[in-house]
Amino acid sequence: MLCPRSFILYRVVLKSAVSFTSRKFSCVGKVPDMTEVRNRLREIVGASTNWQDHQQVLVERASLSQYLARSQDELPAKKMKDSMIEAHLPLGSQPVLREKYLNSHNSVRFGRILEDLDCLGVLICYSHTWNEELQRSPLSIVTALVDKIDMRQNIIYPDCDIKFKGHVTWVGKTSIEATMHMSQYQDGAYADVLDATFVMVARDPENKRAAFVNPLKPEGPEEVAIFHQGEINKKRRVELSTASLLKVAPTAEERTLIHNLFLNTLDTRRVSFRSRILPPNSVWMEDAKLKGLEICHPEERNIFNRIFGGFLMRKAYELGRANACAFAGCRPTVVAVDDILFRKPVEIGSLLLLSSQVCYTEGMYVQVRVHTEVLDPLTREHNTTNVFHFTFRLEKDVPAVVPQSYGESMLYLDGKRHFDKTMRNQC
Numbered sequence: 295m296l297c298p299r300s301f302i303l304y305r306v307v308l309k310s311a312v313s314f315t316s317r318k319f320s321c322v323g324k325v326p327d328m329t330e331v332r333n334r335l336r337e338i339v340g341a342s343t344n345w346q347d348h349q350q351v352l353v354e355r356a357s358l359s360q361y362l363a364r365s366q367d368e369l370p371a372k373k374m375k376d377s378m379i380e381a382h383l384p385l386g387s388q389p390v391l392r393e394k395y396l397n398s399h400n401s402v403r404f405g406r407i408l409e410d411l412d413c414l415g416v417l418i419c420y421s422h423t424w425n426e427e428l429q430r431s432p433l434s435i436v437t438a439l440v441d442k443i444d445m446r447q448n449i450i451y452p453d454c455d456i457k458f459k460g461h462v463t464w465v466g467k468t469s470i471e472a473t474m475h476m477s478q479y480q481d482g483a484y485a486d487v488l489d490a491t492f493v494m495v496a497r498d499p500e501n502k503r504a505a506f507v508n509p510l511k512p513e514g515p516e517e518v519a520i521f522h523q524g525e526i527n528k529k530r531r532v533e534l535s536t537a538s539l540l541k542v543a544p545t546a547e548e549r550t551l552i553h554n555l556f557l558n559t560l561d562t563r564r565v566s567f568r569s570r571i572l573p574p575n576s577v578w579m580e581d582a583k584l585k586g587l588e589i590c591h592p593e594e595r596n597i598f599n600r601i602f603g604g605f606l607m608r609k610a611y612e613l614g615r616a617n618a619c620a621f622a623g624c625r626p627t628v629v630a631v632d633d634i635l636f637r638k639p640v641e642i643g644s645l646l647l648l649s650s651q652v653c654y655t656e657g658m659y660v661q662v663r664v665h666t667e668v669l670d671p672l673t674r675e676h677n678t679t680n681v682f683h684f685t686f687r688l689e690k691d692v693p694a695v696v697p698q699s700y701g702e703s704m705l706y707l708d709g710k711r712h713f714d715k716t717m718r719n720q721c
Contacts, residue, residue, distance in 0.1 A: 405608030412604035440634035464524020626686035654709030
């Protein structure tokens with residue numbers, strides 16, 4: 295079994311950093327930057343840079359439905375090297391770019407990195423499905439899930455160049471797993487920063503129904519092992535969904551844990567289940583929240599004229615980080631991001647409500663869950679769009695967070711599950 299970074303060890307000799315087709319990045323010896331990545335995505339789907347043209351663009355894309363495959367068997371198999379992409383973020387060589395990425399602590403805003411990973415992941419999937427005979431892709435490829443992002447380095451420097459590399463590692467009928475690696479130039483060499491696994495889904499040009507994608511043909515034992523890991527990842531995701539606390543009861547061990555937490559909060563001076571007291575060095579879960587609101591403007595739209603998933607990740611991360619900071623009273627460092635599920639698209643003009651909750655703590659670690667939903671101001675209807683999970687490390691031990699209600703207890707257990715999984719991956 296290969297390690298989580300096995301795809302990095304798989305070497306592909308690239309004559310140019312990226313070679314899509316004659317219409318792809320074709321500057322020999324020149325690695326594209328993230329601006330070129332975004333421009334290429336617009337070209338692939340025919341997106342307009344003018345919001346006022348979006349209705350006409352939708353009409354034009356609808357005509358591409360005739361090029362969709364009726365089954366996966368109609369599509370040629372692709373190789374992993376067909377989707378291999380390298381892109382640079384020249385923070386060191388282009389100082390004017392730093393302002394967008396710089397935070398108040400003289401480090402890089404991790405939320406901006408999440409946006410870049412989302413763009414690159416989509417482009418990787420388009421390069422896997424690209425048909426050289428067409429000028430535009432009939433597929434609408436969108437992010438379905440951020441499976442995991444594991445940090446290999448705590449600090450991202452604002453004045454050193456960053457390099458992204460990635461390729462498709464697994465393919466289903468209508469879904470694609472893209473794995474990416476980020477490194478940063480330091481002391482004359484590139485050092486590992488993070489590994490990320492995203493799952494994308496393909497839909498028709500109008501983004502209404504699923505569409506088939508090219509199968510993936512692994513070559514050699516290394517690629518077979520990488521593809522097998524993708525199968526394992528899919529199976530794990532299904533198992534986690536099946537065991538969700540929204541569907542089944544906690545395990546016996548988890549029930550005992552919750553009962554012990556309950557007993558620790560009882561007032562021993564009274565014989566009552568209602569008399570609760572907060573243990574020393576603890577915080578009620580109800581007091582470990584932070585909320586925010588975003589009005590979704592056209593500026594933050596994606597190539598399909600809905601709110602860009604990377605923007606949602608950035609806003610959720612920044613709220614979650616602020617919550618961890620306020621809870622612990624010191625600056626947090628992100629350790630891992632996992633299981634970000636995109637349930638519904640967010641439309642332009644939506645009111646986006648974000649709710650951050652510290653749901654589990656252990657030692658110097660804080661597990662934060664961010665729930666986002668859209669509010670229709672006319673009907674007052676709420677719809678969940680995303681759920682985000684972040685693991686932060688603090689500079690000191692943090693208070694224990696204590697649930698009071700049954701619902702909070704389930705949040706506590708869910709947070710512990712995500713934290714335990716992160717710690718296993720760090721080993």
